[in-house]
Amino acid sequence: MPDRNNLLRVEHLRKVYEATTGDVEAIGDISFTMDAGELVCIVGPSGCGKTTLLKCLAGLLRPTGGVVEMDGSPVTGPSPAMAVVFQEYGRSLYPWLTVRGNVELPLRHKKLSRAERDKLVGDALEAVGLAHAARSHPWQLSGGMQQRVAIARAVAYQPEVLIMDEPFAAVDAQTRADLEDLVRELHRSRRISILFVTHDIDESVYLGQRVLVLSKSPTWVQEDLAIDLPPERDQITTRALPRFTELRTHVYDQIQRAKRGQAVAPQSAR
Amino acid sequence: MTAYTGRLAGPPRARGVGSRIAVSFGYALGLPMLLLVVWGLVATRGTSRFFPGPLTISEAFVDTWVGPAFVADVLPSLYRLGLGITASIVLGIAAGTVIGLVQWLRELLEPLLEFFRAIPPPVLIPVVMLLLGITDTMKVVVIVSGAVWPILLNTIEGVRATDSVMTETADSFRVTWWERLWFLVLPAASPRIMAGVRQALSVALILMVISEMFASSSGLGYRIAYFQRNYLIAEMWSGILLLGLVGVFLAVVFGLVERRVLRWYHGIREVNRA
Numbered sequence A: 001m002p003d004r005n006n007l008l009r010v011e012h013l014r015k016v017y018e019a020t021t022g023d024v025e026a027i028g029d030i031s032f033t034m035d036a037g038e039l040v041c042i043v044g045p046s047g048c049g050k051t052t053l054l055k056c057l058a059g060l061l062r063p064t065g066g067v068v069e070m071d072g073s074p075v076t077g078p079s080p081a082m083a084v085v086f087q088e089y090g091r092s093l094y095p096w097l098t099v100r101g102n103v104e105l106p107l108r109h110k111k112l113s114r115a116e117r118d119k120l121v122g123d124a125l126e127a128v129g130l131a132h133a134a135r136s137h138p139w140q141l142s143g144g145m146q147q148r149v150a151i152a153r154a155v156a157y158q159p160e161v162l163i164m165d166e167p168f169a170a171v172d173a174q175t176r177a178d179l180e181d182l183v184r185e186l187h188r189s190r191r192i193s194i195l196f197v198t199h200d201i202d203e204s205v206y207l208g209q210r211v212l213v214l215s216k217s218p219t220w221v222q223e224d225l226a227i228d229l230p231p232e233r234d235q236i237t238t239r240a241l242p243r244f245t246e247l248r249t250h251v252y253d254q255i256q257r258a259k260r261g262q263a264v265a266p267q268s269a270r
Numbered sequence B: 001m002t003a004y005t006g007r008l009a010g011p012p013r014a015r016g017v018g019s020r021i022a023v024s025f026g027y028a029l030g031l032p033m034l035l036l037v038v039w040g041l042v043a044t045r046g047t048s049r050f051f052p053g054p055l056t057i058s059e060a061f062v063d064t065w066v067g068p069a070f071v072a073d074v075l076p077s078l079y080r081l082g083l084g085i086t087a088s089i090v091l092g093i094a095a096g097t098v099i100g101l102v103q104w105l106r107e108l109l110e111p112l113l114e115f116f117r118a119i120p121p122p123v124l125i126p127v128v129m130l131l132l133g134i135t136d137t138m139k140v141v142v143i144v145s146g147a148v149w150p151i152l153l154n155t156i157e158g159v160r161a162t163d164s165v166m167t168e169t170a171d172s173f174r175v176t177w178w179e180r181l182w183f184l185v186l187p188a189a190s191p192r193i194m195a196g197v198r199q200a201l202s203v204a205l206i207l208m209v210i211s212e213m214f215a216s217s218s219g220l221g222y223r224i225a226y227f228q229r230n231y232l233i234a235e236m237w238s239g240i241l242l243l244g245l246v247g248v249f250l251a252v253v254f255g256l257v258e259r260r261v262l263r264w265y266h267g268i269r270e271v272n273r274a
Helices: A050-059 A100-108 A114-127 A145-154 A173-190 A201-207 A242-269 B002-045 B054-065 B068-101 B103-118 B121-132 B136-160 B162-174 B177-214 B219-231 B233-261 B262-272
Strands: A004-016 A022-037 A039-041 A066-068 A082-085 A161-165 A193-198 A210-214 A219-226
Touching: A004 A050, A004 A082, A004 A193, A022 A066, A022 A193, A039 A050, A039 A173, A039 A201, A050 A161, A050 A193, A066 A100, A066 A114, A082 A145, A082 B162, A100 A114, A100 A145, A100 B103, A100 B177, A145 A173, A173 A193, A193 A201, A201 A242, A210 A242, A219 A242, B002 B054, B054 B068, B054 B233, B068 B103, B068 B136, B068 B177, B068 B219, B068 B233, B103 B136, B121 B136, B121 B177, B136 B177, B162 B177, B162 B262, B177 B262, B219 B233, B233 B262
Parallel strands: A022 A219, A039 A193, A039 A210, A082 A161, A161 A193
Antiparallel strands: A004 A022, A004 A066, A210 A219
């Protein structure tokens, strides 16, 4: 029986891209664990291999070394226990399918009755507030709504962990705040474990129970920070808390330190 | 006062719908009508017996094609054309999908395909005739030998160009092979496939006529060639007119199907333009 608390375990993960011009070490050595029901944010300087890390976790990329374990068993390919929400909703949703068709597609190979499938789809669309748009096509919706469809698709898939890759990087600030609250709401009401990758420091502090700060590439976990903000959060009061400011300043400093490491390297080379 | 404004408001609204229809009809039919009139005038003035007037031709059209010739010549032609187009679409999409998905196969076949595509299909007619005899199968084979290429090559390109994020999405949700084919690969390639089909239609019509002119005892091409050899000029022109009408019919059917199949594609373009 695997340890119930350790949902996801990453140990000495390493990824080297082999190229004819020389190998590129994207991920140096990443280790962390994530408990069931946690909301963990991963933040790091740009180009630090966040997306690479995420693809390795989701089984879309084969790591060069180390292990990713889900519920105690190693991840070697895309797992039914994980669902990914990609940053580019425009390329992740299929424009020839309706909203309902998109949410339904991953469920087709699950052995469900028509009624069960309909219920999952309806329920997921309800959860993201798009029950009225089931028959629309994604391109008829705004960017924020499209990303909601992608979230609904992941939720309907009933994963144990939801992996989100900078999901709100391409939407405007107001929509983004709404979507952040949606993620927290899903996490709270549905007890979904969420791994949220972002480059936005405020977002990581506002959303997460824990924030993993990554170093620059080749990447390791520079800090594993517990966010001791109250569990009930909202955009105005939470962001105005002194503790929020402290935490975001702390994360900001960490990222700057990570970047400075990057800034020093070329000088020493000169 | 009210009557006055009412009268003012009336005419523009009526002109809105009525005149728009009239104008679009005018644009669609205006030039053909004008050409007919010019043609009629030139034909009555001119003396050349090779260019009869539109009235003579329309009489010949009715006399020639309405009646037994419809069954004897038009239907066989349409049958060959339909079969050839269907076979080209099925073969082109099926082979194109396989070649597009399997990289080594694509690299192996691509130069060869370019070579075969470059061969003008009419030169194959004697060879195919030798192999298959003067049969319907021979004509269908000739049609396919020309019409399959645009569909095949466009399908290969379309399938190959499937968006990487869309593919990763299918990977991450463990979408099965058949679902992936049906819900991702083919729809993603459909704009290109439809472009290929559009080209194939005109190629197929040309090859139908040519194959029938070469070796046949029935069909539109055979009949037109027969009229030409026997100096039945008005009848010959009526046959050419009928070919044009078949082409227009194909284009209309294609337009209807395309609008249905690529509704999402045109929708996106409209949204992007707005």
